[in-house]
Amino acid sequence: MPAPKLVSPTGKDIMLRPVRANAGVEAAYNKQLQRWIEMMHRSLIYFIQAQYRANPPPSLAQDAGWESFRDGSPANAMRRAMHRMSRRWMKAFDKGAEDLAKYFVDKAAGATDVQLKDVLKRAGFTVEFRATYAVNNAMQAAIGENVGLIRSIAQQHLTEVEGLVMRSMQRGRDLGDLTQELTQRYDITKRRASFIARDQTNKMTAVINRTRQQELGITQARWRHSHGGKQPRKSHVEASQADSGKGKIYDIEKGCLIDGEYIWPGELPNCRCTAQSIIPGLEN
Template structure:
C-alpha cells in the first residue's frame, strides 16, 4: 500500500516538476517556484511526514500482535510437551513473562519504524538523484520498484528473525518459572545455509542434542547463546523434565 501510494505521488510530482533537461525537451520555460528540485524536495518531506506519522500510530499495535502470537505459539508448544510428561499447566502472564514480552514489543516498535524511515529516506535519495541527472520517469519508476523489493525482503527477514527471538525469550521465561533448568539444543533443519556448529550441537549426545543450562545458554563457537538468538537461527530448545528423559 505504501509503495503504491509513494509511486503514484512521485510520478505526479515528477510530471508537475520535471528535471530541467526534460522540461526543456517538453518546451517548459518556467517552474512553479523556479526550481523543480526544491519543489520535489518539499513535496517528498510532506509525504514522508504523513507516512511516518501513520507508522508511529500503527507500530505498537502491530508489534503487540506479533508478540502475542509468538507467546501463544510458545505456550501451546510447551503445554504439549508437559502434557506428554503427565503434567497439566495453565499459563498466566507472570512478571518475568510480561517483562520479556514488553521488551520484545519495544524492540519491534523501533524496528518497524526504522523500516519505514529508511525506505522513505532511500526513496527521497533516488528521486533527488534522478532530478539532478535528468532521468526519465520510466527509469525512476524501475529504481523505486527495485528499492521496494529490497525493503520487502529486509522486512521479511526482520519479521522472521524477531519471531524466532521472541519465541526463544518467552519460552525461556516459561521454562524458568516452571523450575526447568536444562534443555537440549535442537536444530530446525531449515534454511539454505545452516550453521555447522548449530547442527553439530543438535547431533551431539547420540543425536539427542547438546544439554545446556537454560539460565546460562549453550556454549557454541566460544560464546553462550540460546536457540533463535542469532540472526536467521531457527533452532529450538527441548525442555528436560527430570525423570522424563526416556
C-alpha cells in the same frame, strides 16, 4: 503463585519435544507489514510521478525556461514534496506500530504457551500457565523492539526512495527508469519485512519458552537444529549433532557456548534452532 517444579516420576530424564515458532503468527504479522508497505509504495509512486511530470529535470523540460519551474527549481519542488510524504508516512507507521507490536507479541506468546502446554501434557504433566512478572517483562521488551523495527521499515524505505528520486533529478533521468528503481527498492523493503516477521517470531517463541522453562524449574536443555534455511550455521548444526546426535546440553539460564559466546536457540538473526527441555529424573 509459582508453577510447580517438574520432576520425572521415574529414575530417567524426560526429553520434551521442542517448541517451534508458530507459522500462523508469523504469516499474520508479515501480512500486515506487507499491506502497510504496499500502501506506502503506491502513495509514493503516485505523488512522485505527479511531481516529476509537473516539474521535470532540466534535461527533460525541453523548451521550458528556469522561470517556469515552481518553488525555484525542480529539485527543490521534489525535495519539499518528498519531505511532506515522508512526514505523512512516518506518522502513519508511528501511529500503528504500537498496536501491531502488541498484537503480534500477545499472539506469539499465547501460541508458545499453548504449544508448550501440549508438549508437557503429552509427557504426562498438566500445567496451567499464568501471567507472571518475568513473562510480562519479556513481552514488554519485545513490544519495544518491534515498535522500533516497524518504524525502521518506513524510515529506511523513505530515506532510500528520496535518495533515488534526488539522484534521478540530478542526472536528468526519465520517469520510466526511476519507477523501475522504486519498484526494486519496494521489493527489497518487502523482503526485509518478511525477515523481521520470521526472525521476531522465532525470537519471541524462544524467549517465552525459556522464561516458562525457568518458571517450571527446568534448568537444562539440548540444542536442536531446525534443518531449515538455505545456509545453516555450521556451529549450530554441530551443536545439534553433539552427544551422538542427541544435541549439546546447556544451562538454560546461561545459554549454550557456541563460537565463543553463550547464546540461546533462536537468538541470532535467522536462527531457527530450538531447545529440547530436560525434565530430570528422581535420581537427579
